[in-house]
Amino acid sequence: MKIGIFGTGIVGQTLAGALGAKGHDVMIGTRDPQATMQRAGASGATRTPFRDWHDEHQSVKLGTFADAARLGEAIINATSGSGAMPALEGAGAEALGDKILLDVSNPLDFSKGFPPTLTVCNTDSLAEQLQRAFPRVRLVKTLNTTTAALMVNPAAVGGGDHTMFVAGNDADAKAKVKGWLGEWFGWRDVIDLGDVTNARGTEMLLPIWTRLYGTLGSPMFNFKIVR
Amino acid sequence: MKIGIFGTGIVGQTLAGALGAKGHDVMIGTRDPQATMQRAGASGATRTPFRDWHDEHQSVKLGTFADAARLGEAIINATSGSGAMPALEGAGAEALGDKILLDVSNPLDFSKGFPPTLTVCNTDSLAEQLQRAFPRVRLVKTLNTTTAALMVNPAAVGGGDHTMFVAGNDADAKAKVKGWLGEWFGWRDVIDLGDVTNARGTEMLLPIWTRLYGTLGSPMFNFKIVR
Numbered sequence: 001m002k003i004g005i006f007g008t009g010i011v012g013q014t015l016a017g018a019l020g021a022k023g024h025d026v027m028i029g030t031r032d033p034q035a036t037m038q039r040a041g042a043s044g045a046t047r048t049p050f051r052d053w054h055d056e057h058q059s060v061k062l063g064t065f066a067d068a069a070r071l072g073e074a075i076i077n078a079t080s081g082s083g084a085m086p087a088l089e090g091a092g093a094e095a096l097g098d099k100i101l102l103d104v105s106n107p108l109d110f111s112k113g114f115p116p117t118l119t120v121c122n123t124d125s126l127a128e129q130l131q132r133a134f135p136r137v138r139l140v141k142t143l144n145t146t147t148a149a150l151m152v153n154p155a156a157v158g159g160g161d162h163t164m165f166v167a168g169n170d171a172d173a174k175a176k177v178k179g180w181l182g183e184w185f186g187w188r189d190v191i192d193l194g195d196v197t198n199a200r201g202t203e204m205l206l207p208i209w210t211r212l213y214g215t216l217g218s219p220m221f222n223f224k225i226v227r
Numbered sequence: 228m229k230i231g232i233f234g235t236g237i238v239g240q241t242l243a244g245a246l247g248a249k250g251h252d253v254m255i256g257t258r259d260p261q262a263t264m265q266r267a268g269a270s271g272a273t274r275t276p277f278r279d280w281h282d283e284h285q286s287v288k289l290g291t292f293a294d295a296a297r298l299g300e301a302i303i304n305a306t307s308g309s310g311a312m313p314a315l316e317g318a319g320a321e322a323l324g325d326k327i328l329l330d331v332s333n334p335l336d337f338s339k340g341f342p343p344t345l346t347v348c349n350t351d352s353l354a355e356q357l358q359r360a361f362p363r364v365r366l367v368k369t370l371n372t373t374t375a376a377l378m379v380n381p382a383a384v385g386g387g388d389h390t391m392f393v394a395g396n397d398a399d400a401k402a403k404v405k406g407w408l409g410e411w412f413g414w415r416d417v418i419d420l421g422d423v424t425n426a427r428g429t430e431m432l433l434p435i436w437t438r439l440y441g442t443l444g445s446p447m448f449n450f451k452i453v454r
Contacts, residue, residue, distance in 0.1 A: 115428075117349050117350055118349050121348060121349050121431070122344050122345050122348055122349070122434070123344055157453055157454055158453035158454070161453065162451070162453040165435075191439070191442060191443075192442070193435075193438050193439070193442055194438065194441070194442065198438050200434050201342075201434045201435030201437075201438045201439075202435060204348075204431045204432075204434045204435065205431075205432065205435055207349070207427050207428040207431045208392075208420075208428030208429060208431065208432055210428075211420050211421065211425050211428045212418070212420070212428075212452060214421070215418060215419070215420055215421065216418075216452075216454060218454070220454060221452050221453060221454035222452075222453050222454075223450055223451070223452065223453070224389070224450070224451040224452075224453045225439060225443075225448050225449075225450065225451075226384055226385035226388065226389040226448060226449050226450075226451045227384055227385070227443060227445070227447060227448035227449075
């Protein structure tokens with residue numbers, strides 16, 4: 001399957017690495033591919049400089065946001081919260097078309113330190129902002145409630161016995177994404193919360209997620225809905 | 228143990244019934260006890276008129292907020308979000324003293340329908356508002372992330388294998404509350420998130436809680452932190 005991934009940070013790297021290892025045709029999109037390959041340092045969520053990561057994952061292509069959007073049968077937005085809208089704008093409405101977009105981003109504001117606050121919540125969400133700006137895209141909010149290593153390998157804690165969510169307006173897109181989450185990564189319990197406004201619920205899990213990260217001293221945990 | 232409970236709705240009734248059944252000396256506090264006993268109807272969270280419930284639970288006393296606060300070695304705030312500050316103000320700083328207050332309330336705004344929004348979140352919380360207004364009270368935010376029937380009987384789903392949280396500024400109060408949650412109700416996995424600002428995390432679980440309630444068609448579920 002051809003998959004475009006926006007974002008060169010730890011989330012984009014982890015998703016691209018896992019999907020590439022499964023034989024998928026993966027392209028990571030970034031604003032300026034040449035600059036990304038020249039950058040020696042790592043900052044923020046980019047714990048490993050992309051060029052060092054890419055040395056180990058040469059089957060993953062690098063292109064512009066528009067290149068990745070055009071290549072992908074599905075697109076994954078793995079940018080930071082502040083990078084999400086610029087990435088979609090960089091790709092452009094034409095390249096995005098009506099493709100399925102898995103939105104993994106969270107509207108985190110670290111400007112006042114840790115734990116971060118949200119830049120949007122309660123009566124709106126980042127997913128809704130993106131969906132409003134690109135109404136043809138079939139956005140499915142998912143994977144944003146757990147750390148990158150668990151997104152691609154839920155079995156790493158509790159034998160994978162925990163929960164993932166999807167929210168979005170397009171029923172067919174959500175059904176496909178639920179299937180992919182199982183096939184790609186082994187997610188077994190995926191709850192469909194309903195339309196894109198329900199992304200408010202999953203994005204608002206981040207305030208307790210970041211606190212649990214601090215309290216537990218590790219990001220290797222996830223929510224299970226016990227019922 | 229002497230326990231004062233603010234709130235005559237389903238949460239107050241459930242907590243008072245369970246604690247009374249264990250032999251504790253329980254008083255429910257309300258604004259106007261006589262009016263509460265005369266009320267025939269039920270509205271909002273008060274699914275059973277208090278006087279009908281009380282017929283079956285006559286060992287539970289009814290008094291004013293101040294009466295319940297004075298009696299309690301511990302106090303539980305089981306009001307609605309909008310009822311929380313008036314309840315504490317009704318009790319008064321003198322009656323509350325430096326007692327331990329388990330704050331179970333959530334700042335839910337149902338004025339625009341279901342799912343509700345929060346009246347405060349992200350950079351503040353209802354627990355912080357209450358703690359600032361009554362700085363001597365040793366507030367511990369807890370039990371607000373699950374339905375009343377599970378608060379007092381976590382074993383009713385998943386054999387009790389799921390998680391409760393505490394947040395508050397007083398370490399001794401939190402240690403006592405963790406003990407009580409186990410002794411009173413059988414909670415086994417209680418995570419201490421830190422000071423009262425961490426109540427933002429647990430109150431912001433409500434947007435996904437209310438959506439899961441809608442999606443699953445039952446409130447009998449809870450979050451487990453799998454790690």
